[in-house]
Amino acid sequence: MARVLIVGAGLTGSLCAALLRKEAPHPVHLAVWDEAGDSGGRMSTARSPYNPQSTVDLGAQYITCTSHYAKHHQSFYDDLLALGILKPLTAPIEGMVMKEGDCNFMAPQGISSIIKHYLKESGADVCFRHCVTQINLRNDKWEVSKETGLPEQFDIVVLTMPVPQILQLQGDIANCESQPAPSTSESGGPLMECEFTVSPLQSGVPLMGHEFTVRPGLCRPPQRVGFLSWSVSSL
Ligand SMILES: Cc1cc2nc3c(=O)[nH]c(=O)nc-3n(C[C@H](O)[C@H](O)[C@H](O)COP(=O)(O)OP(=O)(O)OC[C@H]3O[C@@H](n4cnc5c(N)ncnc54)[C@H](O)[C@@H]3O)c2cc1C
Numbered sequence: 001m002a003r004v005l006i007v008g009a010g011l012t013g014s015l016c017a018a019l020l021r022k023e024a025p026h027p028v029h030l031a032v033w034d035e036a037g038d039s040g041g042r043m044s045t046a047r048s049p050y051n052p053q054s055t056v057d058l059g060a061q062y063i064t065c066t067s068h069y070a071k072h073h074q075s076f077y078d079d080l081l082a083l084g085i086l087k088p089l090t091a092p093i094e095g096m097v098m099k100e101g102d103c104n105f106m107a108p109q110g111i112s113s114i115i116k117h118y119l120k121e122s123g124a125d126v127c128f129r130h131c132v133t134q135i136n137l138r139n140d141k142w143e144v145s146k147e148t149g150l151p152e153q154f155d156i157v158v159l160t161m162p163v164p165q166i167l168q169l170q171g172d173i174a175n176c177e178s179q180p181a182p183s184t185s186e187s188g189g190p191l192m193e194c195e196f197t198v199s200p201l202q203s204g205v206p207l208m209g210h211e212f213t214v215r216p217g218l219c220r221p222p223q224r225v226g227f228l229s230w231s232v233s234s235l
Contacts, residue, residue: 001026001028001029002026002028002029002156003028003029003031003153003154003155003156004020004028004029004030004031004154004155004156004157004158005031005032005033005142005144005152005154005156005157005158006020006030006031006032006033006124006157006158006160007032007033007034007132007144007157007158007159007160007161008032008033008034008041008159008160008161009032009033009034009036009039009041009115009119009126009128010039010040010041010042010043010115010160010161011041011042011043011114011115011118012160013032013034013041013158013160014032014114014115014116014118014119014122015118016158016160017030017032017118017119017122017124018118018119018121018122020122021121021122021123021124022121029125030122030123030124030125031124031125031126031152031154032119032122032124032125032126032127033127033130033132033144033146034126034127034128034130035128035129035130035131035132035147036128036129037128038112038128039112039115039116039119039126039128040058040059040111040112040115041115042059042060043057043059043060043111043112043114043115044057044058044059044111044112045057045058045109045110045111045112045113046058047110055109055110057107057110057111059111060111061106061111062089062093062104062105062106063086063104063105063106064102064103064104064105065077065102065103065104065105066099066101066102067100067101067102070103077105080114080117081105083117084108085107085109085113085114085117086105086106086107086114087105087106087107087108088103088104088105089104089105089106130146130149131147132144132145132146132169133145133146133147133169134151134169134170134171134173135157135169135171135172135173136171136172136173137172138153141153141154141155142154142155142156142157144157145171
């Protein structure tokens with residue numbers, strides 16, 4: 001069974017994990033590592049130690065669904081609304097500029113509930129306080145090192161952290177160059193649109209982010225690493 005590591009337990013990593021679980025043509029072992037102590041990334045929710053009902057969203061606080069994204073991604077919104085994870089945001093926000101057809105949503109249980117939902121759906125093995133420092137190619141596998149503990153090997157690695165953090169990684173991965181990717185996935189589908197792709201490693205291993213779709217491409221040559229990034233509004 002292919003071992004897939006997703007680095008980052010924010011929106012991108014969690015949704016990527018959930019989509020892989022749902023759409024991968026073969027069973028895969030999914031692991032998600034994050035350097036933080038909890039999931040959410042820039043969509044984290046803090047809770048009062050005195051009253052867990054009292055929460056504050058530390059990054060994104062609401063999601064705007066534009067008519068463009070509604071066309072492609074409506075099912076994502078519908079699922080989250082049906083589960084009560086999202087609710088329409090009806091309260092006015094001072095200074096907000098709304099375009100025709102835009103809808104705003106908020107998350108009553110905290111914005112990180114979206115990420116927790118996708119991680120749960122994915123069934124991935126989620127590990128916190130796993131800060132990835134190096135990625136090397138060893139015997140046709142990606143050997144991923146973290147700040148503490150032994151390195152582990154994976155067939156596929158997906159990096160979902162922000163680009164500056166990707167550029168700090170050491171090892172063979174540091175020999176990659178990033179370049180803009182096509183703005184839509186090969187399939188033209190709504191699932192994974194990469195903003196960046198990574199050019200081939202010196203060894204010639206293909207590292208095309210935009211090939212990392214949830215379609216059958218996943219289990220072709222195993223040595224892939226991709227970088228995926230969404231803004232929330234492109235959910
Ligand atoms: C203050 C603020 C307000 C915002 N408001 C809105 C809003 O109202 N609406 C909206 O749509 N968007 C908003 N955004 C943008 C939105 O939050 C982000 O686009 C989205 O959360 C990005 O998700 P991501 O998973 O791509 O990245 P991130 O959330 O950054 O996730 C990356 C994860 O990678 C982990 N990581 C990084 N380096 C390593 C490493 N070496 N090893 C292991 N793990 C690592 C990080 O801990 C993090 O959890 C806001 C952002 C901020 C900061």
